[in-house]
Every structure is written in structure tokens, then in C-alpha cells.
Amino acid sequence: MTKAFYSLIQFCPDIGRQETFNVGLVLFRPEPHLFVVRLARNSGVNARFDVGMAPGLFEATKQAFRNRLEHEARQFRTPGDLAAFKASGTNQLRLTAPREVSLHDPVADSQALFDELVGADRRPVGRRAARGPRVGTRLREALRDRAVLPLVEEKVQVVVPALRTTMQVAFAYQNGRYNLVEPVDFSTRDDVMRQERTAWYALGGRSLFEEPDPQHGDRRLVVVARLPDEPVASRMVSEMLQDNQVHCFPLSDEGLDRLASEIRTHAALHHV
Structure with missing residues (x-):
């Protein structure tokens, strides 16, 4: 088990109202270095929210944010580096403050976090492990x-x-x-x-x-x-x-x- 940190990628359709929804997840482990970005599919997001832009533009906005984030992540050494990351060219996508999480299996754990906090087809729901059906x-x-x-x-x-x-x-x-x-x-x-x-x-x-x-x-x-x-x-x-x-x-x-x-x-x- 290792210590890692996660941040949610949030989208704010209307800067004035400051209302956001989750469109992705970042998982960062300083040692040994691990950096994972997961984004929600456009089909799932658009079914749940009015993003206020064409699907193609929304997808391009997300991918541009992801590309810059992954580029700068090469220099990340601490959760403070992740917290200091700022979006370039848009205030509509932002990261939440990093939160600590324990990792057993990086692939499975990042997917579980994504399913719980972002989800593919619905708003976030609590983790279901060992708790019976949805x-x-x-x-x-x-x-x-x-x-x-x-x-x-x-x-x-x-x-x-x-x-x-x-x-x-x-x-x-x-x-x-x-x-x-x-x-x-x-x-x-x-x-x-x-x-x-x-x-x-x-x-x-x-x-x-x-x-x-x-x-x-x-x-x-x-x-x-x-x-x-x-x-x-x-x-x-x-x-x-x-x-x-x-x-x-x-x-x-x-x-x-x-x-x-x-x-x-x-x-x-x-x-x-």
C-alpha cells in the first residue's frame, strides 16, 4: 500500500455562477512516480448536464487541459505541485485541492475513485463494494x-x-x-x-x-x-x-x- 493524492477535474459552464460538475480525475503518487488522468466520456457528461458548448469544442477543451496537465506533471514532486497547477486559456476547467488516498492497485483504485466521484453515465454515487446492489x-x-x-x-x-x-x-x-x-x-x-x-x-x-x-x-x-x-x-x-x-x-x-x-x-x- 502506498500513499497517493487525487484531484477532481471540474468544469464550470458559467464563471459568474461558479457552479461546477466533475468531468475527470487526476491520481498522483510522488514515489514511485505515478500520474493518471481519467476523463468522462462526452456522451455521459452531455446526458447529465448542459455544458453550454458544442460537443466537439467541449472535447477539445478537455483534451487541451489534459495535455498541458500531463506535460507539467513531469515536474511534479509533491502534492503542492499539483495544487499549484493552473489552467491555461480557460477558467472553465479547474482542479480541486489534492486529497490523500491509499493505493493498493493503481489501476483498480483509480477506476474505483473515478466511478465513485465522476462516473460514466450518472452523477456520482457512493462506492458499492460489499454493500449489495446499486x-x-x-x-x-x-x-x-x-x-x-x-x-x-x-x-x-x-x-x-x-x-x-x-x-x-x-x-x-x-x-x-x-x-x-x-x-x-x-x-x-x-x-x-x-x-x-x-x-x-x-x-x-x-x-x-x-x-x-x-x-x-x-x-x-x-x-x-x-x-x-x-x-x-x-x-x-x-x-x-x-x-x-x-x-x-x-x-x-x-x-x-x-x-x-x-x-x-x-x-x-x-x-x-
Whole structure:
């Protein structure tokens, strides 16, 4: 096992708003020297976010950033060298401050970090090792087994005004509000990443709650959450979501039963 450092490559479509999303990962090990850059595929990024530029230009921007980063990395000796790196010619791509990580297998570990923090096809989710199936897989199976899957809409595209993006939520149902159901893993052991993820859904949830949709009217974000094992962290996630009008069902038999019951009850009331 060796000590290494990672930074996220973030893209900021609108410098004025300073909102960013992750498009890549840098892994740096001083001794023996290792430098790995992983970038998200354009297809995955464009499906999740409005990058504000043509796909070809966005790809060229990423590759130019990567090329300069890899060139200058030959001189990197400490994590401070990585932290000092500045983008050239654009303020839209930037690196986060380096964070320490232990490496067992550089290839496997860099891929695991990339999957957790960047991802190819979805927003970041927590690491799943030894924790059972994906939250989304378990949620869908639970709705199917409880015979309410035919009562919900699937793969619903929604605009989130505060985040200036379009997201695809897993399910939706009516109960007087248009409830947008999204499975989320908050169980990552990275405290900062968990807080950022929670804040992202809290901000998006409040925006959806406060700004009605022209077609569906009032909305609410409903999160089916794999919560942290640690009670204080779990309470922090739940309370931040609740304070921002996000309804949170824990990923447990009891939580899934309550969600299924609500869907079934309101489907009857709304003649679904």
C-alpha cells in the first residue's frame, strides 16, 4: 500500500455562477512516480448536464487541459505541485485541492475513485463494494415486488432551475405534487464528498419545490437514500434534505414499504 493524492477535474459552464460538475480525475503518487488522468466520456457528461458548448469544442477543451496537465506533471514532486497547477486559456476547467488516498492497485483504485466521484453515465454515487446492489436496482426491484411499478412513470427528464441543468430521475408519481423519485447513495466514507452530494440534492430539491412545472404543477424531490452507517452523518444528511423540502425514504424494508404504500394510496386517489 502506498500513499497517493487525487484531484477532481471540474468544469464550470458559467464563471459568474461558479457552479461546477466533475468531468475527470487526476491520481498522483510522488514515489514511485505515478500520474493518471481519467476523463468522462462526452456522451455521459452531455446526458447529465448542459455544458453550454458544442460537443466537439467541449472535447477539445478537455483534451487541451489534459495535455498541458500531463506535460507539467513531469515536474511534479509533491502534492503542492499539483495544487499549484493552473489552467491555461480557460477558467472553465479547474482542479480541486489534492486529497490523500491509499493505493493498493493503481489501476483498480483509480477506476474505483473515478466511478465513485465522476462516473460514466450518472452523477456520482457512493462506492458499492460489499454493500449489495446499486440503490437504483434495489429501488426498482422493491417497487416491482410490491406491485406498484406500473403505477409510476420511469426515466423522467426535469429541469432544475437553481442548478441550471436537466436531470433524469428514476420515477415519478402524483400525490397532489408531482413527486420525483431519485435513488441516491450517501454512504461514501469521504465526508466532504457526502456533504457536497447532500447539498447538491438539497439545493435541487428546494428549487423543484419552489418553482412549479408548466405541465405537472407543484413538484417535490423524493430521495430513496442509502444513508451512512454513522448516526451523526446519517442525521446530517436526513436533516439537510428535510430542511430543503426533500422527502427522504431510507433504503430499508420499512422505508421502501412506506414509499410503496404512499404510491399505491395516491395512485388510487388520482385514478392511475
